[in-house]
Amino acid sequence: MSFFEKLMKIDRRIIFLLIFIGVAVPLIVALNFTLEITQPVRKVYSLVEDADDGAYILLSFDYGPSTKPEIQPMAIAVLKHAFERDYKVVCSALWPMGVLMCSEAIESVKEEYPNIEYGVDYVNLGYKAGGLVTINHMGKNMRETFPTDAANNPISEIPIMDNIKNLTNFDFIVGFSSGSPGLKQWVQVAHDAYGVPVAGGSTAVQVPSLSPYLNRENQLEGLLGGLKGAAEYEKLIASPGTAVKGMDAQSIAHLLIIIFITIGNIGYFVTGKYKQKRL
Amino acid sequence: MKRQFPLVITFVVGMLVIVSQFIPHQPFGHLSDTLESWFLIISGFAILLGQLNLLKVNIIKIHRKVRNWQYYIVCVVSFVVMITIGILWGTQDQPGLLGQGSALVSFFGRKPFDYIFKHFFENLSATMFSLLAFFMASASYRAFRARNLESSLLLISAVLVMLGRTTIGTWLTGWIPEDLTYLHIPQIANFIMKYLQKTGQRAIMICAGLGIVGSSLRIILGIERSYLGGK
Amino acid sequence: MKKIFVFCVLLFLFGSSVWASSNVPLTAQDHPDDDGSAIDLSWKYEGELPFSIWIERSKDGKDFELISKIAPAKTYITDGKNIKPGNQYYYRLKFVDAQSNIMASTDIVKAKSEAQWFNSRRTPLLVMVIILSAAILYFILSARKGKHLFIRKIAGLDTIEEAVGRATELGKPLLFVPGIMDLDNIQTLAGLNILSHLAKKVAKYDSTLYVPVSKSMVLSTAKEIVKEAYLKVGRPDAFDSDSVFYLTDDQFGYVAGVDGIIVREKPAATFYLGAFYAESLILAETGFESGAIQIAGTAMPSQIPFFVAACDYTLIGEELFAASAYLSDQPNQLGCLKGQDVGKALILITIFVGIILDIFGVNIITNFLQMK
Numbered sequence: 001m002s003f004f005e006k007l008m009k010i011d012r013r014i015i016f017l018l019i020f021i022g023v024a025v026p027l028i029v030a031l032n033f034t035l036e037i038t039q040p041v042r043k044v045y046s047l048v049e050d051a052d053d054g055a056y057i058l059l060s061f062d063y064g065p066s067t068k069p070e071i072q073p074m075a076i077a078v079l080k081h082a083f084e085r086d087y088k089v090v091c092s093a094l095w096p097m098g099v100l101m102c103s104e105a106i107e108s109v110k111e112e113y114p115n116i117e118y119g120v121d122y123v124n125l126g127y128k129a130g131g132l133v134t135i136n137h138m139g140k141n142m143r144e145t146f147p148t149d150a151a152n153n154p155i156s157e158i159p160i161m162d163n164i165k166n167l168t169n170f171d172f173i174v175g176f177s178s179g180s181p182g183l184k185q186w187v188q189v190a191h192d193a194y195g196v197p198v199a200g201g202s203t204a205v206q207v208p209s210l211s212p213y214l215n216r217e218n219q220l221e222g223l224l225g226g227l228k229g230a231a232e233y234e235k236l237i238a239s240p241g242t243a244v245k246g247m248d249a250q251s252i253a254h255l256l257i258i259i260f261i262t263i264g265n266i267g268y269f270v271t272g273k274y275k276q277k278r279l
Numbered sequence: 280m281k282r283q284f285p286l287v288i289t290f291v292v293g294m295l296v297i298v299s300q301f302i303p304h305q306p307f308g309h310l311s312d313t314l315e316s317w318f319l320i321i322s323g324f325a326i327l328l329g330q331l332n333l334l335k336v337n338i339i340k341i342h343r344k345v346r347n348w349q350y351y352i353v354c355v356v357s358f359v360v361m362i363t364i365g366i367l368w369g370t371q372d373q374p375g376l377l378g379q380g381s382a383l384v385s386f387f388g389r390k391p392f393d394y395i396f397k398h399f400f401e402n403l404s405a406t407m408f409s410l411l412a413f414f415m416a417s418a419s420y421r422a423f424r425a426r427n428l429e430s431s432l433l434l435i436s437a438v439l440v441m442l443g444r445t446t447i448g449t450w451l452t453g454w455i456p457e458d459l460t461y462l463h464i465p466q467i468a469n470f471i472m473k474y475l476q477k478t479g480q481r482a483i484m485i486c487a488g489l490g491i492v493g494s495s496l497r498i499i500l501g502i503e504r505s506y507l508g509g510k
Numbered sequence: 511m512k513k514i515f516v517f518c519v520l521l522f523l524f525g526s527s528v529w530a531s532s533n534v535p536l537t538a539q540d541h542p543d544d545d546g547s548a549i550d551l552s553w554k555y556e557g558e559l560p561f562s563i564w565i566e567r568s569k570d571g572k573d574f575e576l577i578s579k580i581a582p583a584k585t586y587i588t589d590g591k592n593i594k595p596g597n598q599y600y601y602r603l604k605f606v607d608a609q610s611n612i613m614a615s616t617d618i619v620k621a622k623s624e625a626q627w628f629n630s631r632r633t634p635l636l637v638m639v640i641i642l643s644a645a646i647l648y649f650i651l652s653a654r655k656g657k658h659l660f661i662r663k664i665a666g667l668d669t670i671e672e673a674v675g676r677a678t679e680l681g682k683p684l685l686f687v688p689g690i691m692d693l694d695n696i697q698t699l700a701g702l703n704i705l706s707h708l709a710k711k712v713a714k715y716d717s718t719l720y721v722p723v724s725k726s727m728v729l730s731t732a733k734e735i736v737k738e739a740y741l742k743v744g745r746p747d748a749f750d751s752d753s754v755f756y757l758t759d760d761q762f763g764y765v766a767g768v769d770g771i772i773v774r775e776k777p778a779a780t781f782y783l784g785a786f787y788a789e790s791l792i793l794a795e796t797g798f799e800s801g802a803i804q805i806a807g808t809a810m811p812s813q814i815p816f817f818v819a820a821c822d823y824t825l826i827g828e829e830l831f832a833a834s835a836y837l838s839d840q841p842n843q844l845g846c847l848k849g850q851d852v853g854k855a856l857i858l859i860t861i862f863v864g865i866i867l868d869i870f871g872v873n874i875i876t877n878f879l880q881m882k
Binding site: 019025148209225269 | 304306312315321332372373390396397400401402404405407408409411412413415416417419420424426434437438441442446447448450453463465469472473476477483484
Binding site: 300301302303304307309315318321322325326327328329330332333335336339346347350403404407408411412414415417418419420421422459480483484485486487489490491492493494495496497498501502505506509 | 540545559617627628639643652691694700704706725729731735738752756757765766770792801814842850857
């Protein structure tokens with residue numbers, strides 16, 4: 001086998017090893033690449049930034065531990081932004097593990113905002129099964145959908161919920177999603193049926209399927225796509241966190257993939273496979 | 280009769296759901312929601328069926344000592360441990376049969392169930408998901424070859440999007456003056472995603488939507504019966 | 511001095527009452543196209559921005575209760591709290607400052623909630639459903655009458671027989687993954703429909719089929735399908751009920767389980783047909799490494815590229831739904847596919863005509879589809 005033929009058939013274990021090194025090294029040694037803010041991220045930022053003082057916002061944690069490294073940084077960034085603007089934050093989850101993700105996100109924000117008070121500034125309503133149906137019920141009556149919060153306290157005893165009857169009482173909704181039920185269902189019900197502005201964050205893999213909702217009708221006000229979306233948001237709120245750190249690793253991984261693709265194509269052309277296919 | 284009855288139920292329920300989409304008046308308005316709730320209740324009970332099946336299949340394999348039977352022990356033991364500690368001490372704020380287990384909480388820093396969830400389950404799940412990064416690299420290395428015009432265009436778009444979605448794109452073209460922002464790789468990547476990619480996605484979504492309508496009609500009208508086990 | 515003080519107090523009270531009674535126009539009307547469970551309120555407030563707006567409601571126009579406090583910048587709200595169809599409700603709004611002093615208020619207005627028999631916002635959907643259903647039914651009837659319908663080849667489905675044959679020759683099993691969604695997802699049903707055809711072939715060739723599932727409801731359905739397939743082929747004794755088994759509801763737990771089966775059992779062919787998310791590439795790459803023939807199909811747009819990159823054949827979007835009809839070769843089912851194609855043509859024409867008309871400023875089609 002010639003050198004170029006070998007280039008076309010690199011053992012995937014070598015690829016895995018190089019990707020591992022390419023991801024691990026930038027996590028240890030920061031490279032500090034610069035970031036350019038994209039429109040969908042800026043729109044999420046504007047939605048949060050421009051809401052009225054004392055606005056009520058709903059954050060939905062529709063993901064689990066597997067996608068936590070990608071989505072948790074954006075949830076933390078949006079929470080920080082919301083508490084910075086003194087909004088009232090109501091959290092819910094359409095995924096069972098979302099409850100824990102929410103608790104952990106709030107815990108990490110508390111270090112920076114120690115004065116936020118449970119039940120007054122924020123509440124964790126917990127998990128409710130049903131996806132689309134649950135969102136629809138929330139649109140009609142929040143209290144019937146969530147009679148208690150995650151810790152089983154009756155909703156009637158939580159001051160922040162006094163002014164919340166249904167989804168229309170929220171100024172906007174931000175959904176963090178890694179699958180179904182998730183952001184797509186929030187758009188279809190909360191925005192399309194109840195007219196509440198919806199923005200969100202998702203894994204990078206999901207971005208192509210959600211991007212059709214970033215349209216003239218603003219079905220989706222804005223979208224934080226994967227780690228890069230989270231990093232851009234962290235940059236916008238001037239609070240760099242794990243996403244900004246992770247972006248170096250992701251950038252190197254992408255660069256390595258591009259190098260592999262290039263090597264594969266060089267081998268493909270030099271070995272004449274290109275001509276063979278065309279004959 | 281065994282085959283006809285489910286077909287009649289499918290037809291009636293299918294038609295009711297379609298009608299309820301257009302008639303908000305009671306009793307049609309909430310039919311869809313009610314049926315969805317019924318589905319959730321049934322699937323809630325069905326979870327037990329799945330768990331029992333899991334235990335049965337694994338225990339049989341251990342009992343017969345099939346190849347790699349040791350792996351199945353890990354599964355059964357994990358299953359029993361998680362259920363037991365969940366029942367005994369509960370999760371998060373929920374108490375278990377033995378209360379909140381404050382002695383264990385002071386030792387582990389959280390409840391035993393939450394401790395295992397946080398330190399084992401979360402990491403194992405994240406590991407499985409992160410395999411994607413490695414597999415994406417090997418799959419793209421294999422798949423992206425400039426075999427013809429179409430695949431070459433796909434290759435170029437992929438490289439631009441990959442660069443544009445990372446900080447390297449900014450680093451490479453950040454020096455280009457403001458007047459020529461459209462030449463910035465992140466902007467080109469956004470253009471590809473916003474127009475070219477979105478168009479393709481919509482085409483697939485519309486066609487899949489039509490497929491869903493056709494498939495649903497076949498099922499509602501009883502033409503498609505494979506899901507009942509035969510023609 | 512006392513008189514001056516009393517005068518000032520009176521003046522203040524008079525002034526504030528005039529200020530408070532300044533009328534803000536409020537309208538209340540039944541929320542359209544619903545089941546009579548909501549009333550729309552809208553108002554136009556032009557004074558100094560209040561701290562909050564209080565919405566009060568009454569059933570008799572006398573005893574009002576505070577039903578909501580909303581943000582000051584809002585100009586409309588839909589009241590859906592315990593509204594019963596056919597009842598009359600009275601509303602008034604109070605615009606208050608931070609100390610809960612009333613800055614302005616509205617007159618009392620009334621509205622009756624009514625349930626509608628037709629959701630007019632869904633007219634375009636109804637028109638499309640009728641046209642599409644009519645086209646599908648027409649072609650089903652035509653096919654029944656014996657009209658020949660040309661259906662293009664779907665390579666992935668033609669390979670099923672070859673894959674089962676290869677598995678039998680090599681003495682290796684086949685693996686079928688019906689996605690990670692439940693039975694309420696039509697993609698899962700489409701996958702299970704294909705499983706029915708595949709299981710018959712497996713039963714005929716006396717091969718082994720593994721069907722790991724991630725939802726309990728799918729477990730019972732898949733089990734029944736495979737069992738029926740063995741019965742149909744006349745080999746009920748060969749059916750192993752443990753060949754269809756549940757792993758876990760958890761997405762990546764399921765992936766770990768299936769990957770384990772692929773690595774240990776080295777199946778000759780793997781089928782991924784149903785709804786998939788991020789696990790698609792993890793499954794497909796593991797299958798590729800094991801050297802299996804891989805056939806995938808999903809209508810999840812974001813997962814299709816992964817399957818295309820790692821599998822031998824991929825059913826894209828509608829092909830997944832067409833597969834069962836294609837495999838059955840029954841005129842009824844093939845007619846349905848033809849009807850879908852007519853629907854596709856109609857949508858293309860609508861999009862094309864809509865774009866042309868929009869360019870010339872005529873928005874009839876756009877407005878109709880958006881129900882403006």
